[in-house]
Amino acid sequence: MxxxxxxxxxxxxxxxxxxxxxxxxxxxxxxxxxxxxxxxxxxxxxxxxxxxxxxxxxxxxxxxxxxxxxxxxxxxxxxxxxxxxxxxxxxxxxxxxxxxxxxxxxxxxxxxxxxxxxxxxxxxxxxxxxxxxxxxxxxxxxxxxxxxxxxxxxxxxxxxxxxxxxxxxxxxxxxxxxxxxxxxxxxxxxxxxxxxxxxxxxxxxxxxxxxxxxxxxxxxPLEGANDASRALRPVMTLHSEIIAVQELDAGEPVGYGGRWIAPRPSRIGVVAAGYGDGYDRHAVDGTPVLVDGRRTVLAGKVSMDMLTVDITDLPEAAIGSRVTLWGRDPGGEVLSVDEVARHCDTISYTLLTGILPRVPRRYHGSMS
Structure with missing residues (x-):
């Protein structure tokens, strides 16, 4: 696979x-x-x-x-x-x-x-x-x-x-x-x-x-959404899976530079996605993600091939859990690429155009 x-x-x-x-x-x-x-x-x-x-x-x-x-x-x-x-x-x-x-x-x-x-x-x-x-x-x-x-x-x-x-x-x-x-x-x-x-x-x-x-x-693209812009539907959903889980004590760091420090005993999900795929390295701790349709956040710096998320409050999350980085989760929850972009101090255009060729595109729906 x-x-x-x-x-x-x-x-x-x-x-x-x-x-x-x-x-x-x-x-x-x-x-x-x-x-x-x-x-x-x-x-x-x-x-x-x-x-x-x-x-x-x-x-x-x-x-x-x-x-x-x-x-x-x-x-x-x-x-x-x-x-x-x-x-x-x-x-x-x-x-x-x-x-x-x-x-x-x-x-x-x-x-x-x-x-x-x-x-x-x-x-x-x-x-x-x-x-x-x-x-x-x-x-x-x-x-x-x-x-x-x-x-x-x-x-x-x-x-x-x-x-x-x-x-x-x-x-x-x-x-x-x-x-x-x-x-x-x-x-x-x-x-x-x-x-x-x-x-x-x-x-x-x-x-x-x-x-x-x-x-x-x-x-x-609007600074203040209106009824028309709220009717837009996300076209790209970028998703991956948790490939490893780390159990940390309070005070333990995560990732390069130890930017995120566990404030309590924590579970960290390691996700197969990184800046080598085009996910923005500037994403800060607290950048939202969906794990099995539930919101949680990035914890630690984005690496080339991996990123890490806090799954402490998601006890059912495990290896193989789906991680939606932006777009629509199968359960219907939507994580806007615009919201993710704000946490990266950029705009959605940068994130969408930055997804690199090694990430396969899978198309579904109407095609002429």
Whole structure:
């Protein structure tokens, strides 16, 4: 049977979360964002599961798009960072990709290239994130250059990215949105603005397209959950088993550096999972886990291949007991990856994308 650590991927939950994104914005189309191997869930399997629902997908780069095409996915795919060099344009055209444009050199490369078939272009404006995109002052000229060029004029979209759509404080978000609305009106441009938090919480930002990302995988990106985000279902359940049990006297340490000291006579379960699998080494003592569906906590530093949990108050826990590190336990108890991430001083994106290839993914549920 082998090592018991497995990442279970619930494709029915994935489809539920995509349908929720669509229901929240009934007048928008929803890109399903599959970058970073679908946030660690397996891009091809997730694309196949959503193929009958999603009109288009989105990835970060042409290599990710190629993998989907090689796997038989023929829906439109948006390159969210566009091209990285002009010599990628023939592949963009041959693969039938759509592309973001955020820099002058990309515009020049596009205008120098003569596509046989139109390449839909998503022009990115920097509305306040200050990563990629044209300034609002420069954007109208760029738009007009592309609108006047054969091969690009018929399918231009305006896109941007919100810096604080997840936050409880809304002033900066509203400033970005007002700027984008003014630009879209001036250019008569269809928009793609809403990321996961804006899809969940800001209907004012819903455009011709939205691009739900981490919400598809069941993580709540909002600082304060709302009814919509509470309806998300976890897609990945990371689980393993106890492989050894240690009986300790009070005052005995556990793990590297002896960070955790037994405050009483204690039982410690040793679990087959560690940072060599992608479980975050920064997890502190007290990070929650489920053992046979009951909550307990991490006790001691995470090692490369193992971690240790306090099972003193779980007398039935033993070698072979199931340990859910995040996700849904068979008994129905859910341990949110977002809660685990907070104990690691990080975000769910890091945990989900950090699960390494030696952890097998096991898929179940609907597949197209």
């Amino acid at each position: 082998g090592r018991p650590l497995i990442a279970e991927i619930d494709l029915d939950a994935l489809r539920h979360n995509y349908c929720l994104a669509r229901e929240l914005a009934p007048h928008s189309q929803a890109l399903a964002v599959l970058k970073a191997d679908a946030y660690g869930h397996g891009a091809l399997a997730c694309a196949r599961a959503l193929d009958d629902l999603a009109p288009a997908f989105a990835v970060a780069c042409i290599e990710e798009a190629q993998a989907l095409r090689d796997g038989g996915i023929d829906k439109p795919i948006v390159l969210l960072e566009g091209i990285f060099h002009g010599d990628e344009l023939p592949r963009v055209e041959s693969l039938g990709l759509w592309m973001a444009v955020h820099s002058e050199w990309q515009v020049d490369a596009l205008l120098d290239y003569r596509p046989r078939h139109p390449i839909p272009v998503w022009v990115k404006v920097d509305s306040g994130m200050h990563r990629l995109g044209f300034s609002p002052e420069r954007l109208p000229e760029i738009w007009q250059r592309l609108a006047g060029a054969p091969g690009y004029a018929c399918d231009l979209h305006l896109m941007s990215h919100f810096a604080t759509a997840d936050a409880l404080e809304t002033r900066y978000f509203r400033r970005q949105l007002a700027l984008l609305n003014e630009l879209a009106t001036r250019l008569d441009a269809p928009t793609c603005l809403a990321n996961s938090p804006a899809t969940l919480a800001w209907p004012q930002a819903h455009g011709a397209w939205n691009r739900p990302g981490v919400m598809l995988y069941g993580s709540d």
